[in-house]
Amino acid sequence: MDVVLIDRLQFAFTVMFHYLFPIGTMGLAPFVAFYTWRAAKSGSELDARSARFWTTIFTINFAAGVVTGIPMEFQFGTNWANFSAKSGSVIGQPLAMEGIYAFFLESIFLGVLLYGKDYVPKLFHAFSATLVCLGSWLSGYFIVATDAWMQHPVGYGVAGSRIEMQSLSAVLFSKFALWQFAHVLCAALVAGGFIVAGVGAYYLLSKRQLDYGRRFVRAGVLVGLVFSLVTVFPTGDRNGADVTEYQPIKLAAMEGLFESAKDAPLAIIGMPDTQTRKLIDPILVPDILSFLAYGNINANVKGLNDYATVLWPPVELTYYAYHVMVGLGTIFIALTALAALLLFLKRLERSRWVLWALMLLMPFPYIANEAGWTVTEVGRQPWIVYGLIKTADAASPTVAAGEVVFTLLGFLGMYFVLGVLFIYLTLREIALGPEPRRRLTVVPGVEAPA
Amino acid sequence: MNLLAFGVLGTMLAMYVLLDGYDLGVATLAFVIGRNERERGAAMESVGPFLNGNEVWLIAAGGALFALFPQAYASSFSGFYLPFMVVLWLLMFRGIALELRHHFPGEMWRSFWDFAFFFSSALLTVLFGVAMGNLLRGVPLDRDGYFQGTFAFLLNPYALGVGLFALIALALHGGTFLMFRIAGEFAARAQRAVLVLFWPVAILYAVVTGATFLMRAPAHALPTWLFVMPFVSLAALGAVRVFAARGDGTRTFAASSLFVVSLMLAAGGTMYPYVLPGYPAGSGGLSLDGAAASPFALYSALAVTIAGLGAVLIYATVVFRRFTTPLHLD
Numbered sequence: 001m002d003v004v005l006i007d008r009l010q011f012a013f014t015v016m017f018h019y020l021f022p023i024g025t026m027g028l029a030p031f032v033a034f035y036t037w038r039a040a041k042s043g044s045e046l047d048a049r050s051a052r053f054w055t056t057i058f059t060i061n062f063a064a065g066v067v068t069g070i071p072m073e074f075q076f077g078t079n080w081a082n083f084s085a086k087s088g089s090v091i092g093q094p095l096a097m098e099g100i101y102a103f104f105l106e107s108i109f110l111g112v113l114l115y116g117k118d119y120v121p122k123l124f125h126a127f128s129a130t131l132v133c134l135g136s137w138l139s140g141y142f143i144v145a146t147d148a149w150m151q152h153p154v155g156y157g158v159a160g161s162r163i164e165m166q167s168l169s170a171v172l173f174s175k176f177a178l179w180q181f182a183h184v185l186c187a188a189l190v191a192g193g194f195i196v197a198g199v200g201a202y203y204l205l206s207k208r209q210l211d212y213g214r215r216f217v218r219a220g221v222l223v224g225l226v227f228s229l230v231t232v233f234p235t236g237d238r239n240g241a242d243v244t245e246y247q248p249i250k251l252a253a254m255e256g257l258f259e260s261a262k263d264a265p266l267a268i269i270g271m272p273d274t275q276t277r278k279l280i281d282p283i284l285v286p287d288i289l290s291f292l293a294y295g296n297i298n299a300n301v302k303g304l305n306d307y308a309t310v311l312w313p314p315v316e317l318t319y320y321a322y323h324v325m326v327g328l329g330t331i332f333i334a335l336t337a338l339a340a341l342l343l344f345l346k347r348l349e350r351s352r353w354v355l356w357a358l359m360l361l362m363p364f365p366y367i368a369n370e371a372g373w374t375v376t377e378v379g380r381q382p383w384i385v386y387g388l389i390k391t392a393d394a395a396s397p398t399v400a401a402g403e404v405v406f407t408l409l410g411f412l413g414m415y416f417v418l419g420v421l422f423i424y425l426t427l428r429e430i431a432l433g434p435e436p437r438r439r440l441t442v443v444p445g446v447e448a449p450a
Numbered sequence: 451m452n453l454l455a456f457g458v459l460g461t462m463l464a465m466y467v468l469l470d471g472y473d474l475g476v477a478t479l480a481f482v483i484g485r486n487e488r489e490r491g492a493a494m495e496s497v498g499p500f501l502n503g504n505e506v507w508l509i510a511a512g513g514a515l516f517a518l519f520p521q522a523y524a525s526s527f528s529g530f531y532l533p534f535m536v537v538l539w540l541l542m543f544r545g546i547a548l549e550l551r552h553h554f555p556g557e558m559w560r561s562f563w564d565f566a567f568f569f570s571s572a573l574l575t576v577l578f579g580v581a582m583g584n585l586l587r588g589v590p591l592d593r594d595g596y597f598q599g600t601f602a603f604l605l606n607p608y609a610l611g612v613g614l615f616a617l618i619a620l621a622l623h624g625g626t627f628l629m630f631r632i633a634g635e636f637a638a639r640a641q642r643a644v645l646v647l648f649w650p651v652a653i654l655y656a657v658v659t660g661a662t663f664l665m666r667a668p669a670h671a672l673p674t675w676l677f678v679m680p681f682v683s684l685a686a687l688g689a690v691r692v693f694a695a696r697g698d699g700t701r702t703f704a705a706s707s708l709f710v711v712s713l714m715l716a717a718g719g720t721m722y723p724y725v726l727p728g729y730p731a732g733s734g735g736l737s738l739d740g741a742a743a744s745p746f747a748l749y750s751a752l753a754v755t756i757a758g759l760g761a762v763l764i765y766a767t768v769v770f771r772r773f774t775t776p777l778h779l780d
Contacts, residue, residue, distance in 0.1 A: 066502065
């Protein structure tokens with residue numbers, strides 16, 4: 001068995017599973033901060049219970065994120081030793097900074113948020129919620145900066161077999177990283193908006209917790225609408241421009257474009273076939289790809305045929321992941337725009353089928369987020385560091401395929417149990433609601449309501 | 451610069467052992483001396499607000515090792531693949547146990563999570579000790595610092611001895627934390643546990659230190675200051691006993707912290723100038739110079755690390771001052 005393949009499977013599985021929770025924390029943290037501030041200012045019971053409800057959901061996400069994040073920090077060393085030894089002086093730094101600048105902030109102030117109500121002043125307590133939010137976003141930033149460097153290496157020099165850091169600020173503030181992070185954060189906020197709106201819709205449909213249902217739907221729909229727009233433009237567009245400029249092969253794979261073309265068409269649907277090198281049953285919109293990539297309908301877009309097949313990423317996966325992401329993004333805009341319109345007309349609460357759609361679409365931003373990352377990471381192949389280190393040369397020399405199969409099975413088992421527990425706990429909290437008759441979960445420092 | 455990097459990394463690891471050390475110890479000890487679910491619950495509650503922050507020291511130290519000594523990060527983590535994965539799984543299991551305790555009411559599940567928390571904490575402590583023991587003893591390495599031995603090689607009597615020492619020394623450390631944080635009858639029981647553990651810790655400390663000296667001293671010249679460390683450690687341990695007998699929780703915990711830090715300092719001094727000493731002793735190993743990143747990378751990594759840790763220290767102090775009122779059980 002090929003050890004690199006198993007290493008890749010393990011990394012893909014553990015990172016995709018892990019990322020489900022940062023989506024939740026980055027997306028829900030601003031709601032936690034918002035309701036905690038409102039509660040501190042207004043002193044209203046409605047705000048206080050909303051804050052506590054989302055804090056509990058956030059904490060479950062946070063705990064699962066921490067637990068599944070621990071192996072991520074160390075897997076570069078265990079499974080990708082050659083990559084780590086060669087490029088550690090660059091990528092080690094944003095990873096170390098994540099621990100020092102983001103994790104401490106997040107975990108210490110989450111401690112204050114959860115346990116500190118009786119120990120600290122009200123506004124300090126609310127401020128802690130803001131710092132937790134800042135910490136979770138910063139943590140995301142450092143990870144994206146690391147990944148952006150692997151997509152588009154900058155600020156480095158090559159010494160022998162090693163890649164050495166030459167400018168930390170070039171790595172941290174590369175244009176690629178800034179737009180990629182903006183896109184990633186907006187996409188997480190879309191997920192946050194859909195979670196809040198979806199939970200609200202569930203309460204309205206089931207005719208309970210109505211006060212909370214209304215405010216959650218309103219807040220979630222507005223956040224969902226704003227950020228599903230910003231996810232596309234400007235952040236997605238700028239991200240795409242960087243891919244066009246620095247990773248043209250990935251662009252060709254995303255679009256399923258085999259033949260280079262001036263006025264290249266955009267494939268709405270179609271199935272790429274790498275054997276015959278064409279798109280099966282496509283629906284094409286003429287000129288649009290040239291326009292989207294270069295802002296000019298006559299621009300020449302290079303197709304996959306112009307590159308050696310050894311430099312191709314897995315075309316099918318990249319293509320489908322990209323189309324799933326874009327398709328879902330379009331649906332998110334349509335649904336939240338409709339819901340916002342109905343909200344404005346004060347008819348949303350009566351439009352039950354829109355509420356149903358809001359509730360049932362809750363998981364789909366997760367799929368769109370994961371699909372987007374699949375485009376980014378699978379589309380980067382065969383490189384682990386674009387143009388510098390091939391994925392095939394990056395694995396640990398001393399670790400055998402059999403060992404990784406064993407640990408992969410271990411992760412599968414452990415994450416299955418964790419996933420079941422996570423879903424059980426989250427659904428139970430949602431079923432109990434912000435104003436439960438009895439409270440099962442004991443959050444320390446928070447008195448149980450009678 | 452390489453030495454400074456080694457020092458910063460060592461400081462972060464010492465902070466980890468000092469801080470996560472007490473919650474590992476509390477988990478181990480509370481399961482043994484806690485008489486009922488309420489007492490064990492209070493013990494877990496006493497470390498609850500800090501545990502996540504404490505564990506960040508390990509994550510941050512891992513990141514710092516990656517940035518400062520990439521070759522050491524790569525060869526040690528991949529070289530000890532399976533033991534390392536077991537440590538990761540235990541860390542995860544422990545996090546799950548602590549979190550889920552809040553979510554599953556009723557004595558049946560509480561006792562299950564208590565046991566899971568105890569089991570993973572105690573086993574982790576032993577494994578950390580065994581790892582430390584192997585670092586001090588040295589491991590067979592190839593030219594790039596990749597581990598060339600077997601799993602069985604790591605389970606040698608010396609390393610297992612250090613593992614046992616880690617278990618009881620951190621249980622003592624956890625006991626001093628309970629004396630510091632909890633008031634009432636349970637604290638008195640923690641105090642008795644500290645006094646009982648004192649002798650085994652002291653004896654095992656002498657045995658481990660002696661064995662380390664016999665193993666390492668003939669191989670390479672140890673720095674002079676290292677010979678002072680046993681006196682510092684013993685003085686700190688003695689102070690633990692004196693303050694514990696008086697029932698002064700704060701001073702006992704401070705003395706125990708000094709003891710833990712002195713152990714880490716001595717371990718670092720013994721390993722120097724290697725990040726990963728070879729086996730048998732004297733056969734070289736992966737040196738600081740061989741594993742370190744380029745001077746510029748080190749400079750930038752050290753600058754952001756030191757500045758960041760400074761900021762953490764400030765806000766952590768501000769926050770923790772708010773939490774120092776003892777918890778009352780009765």
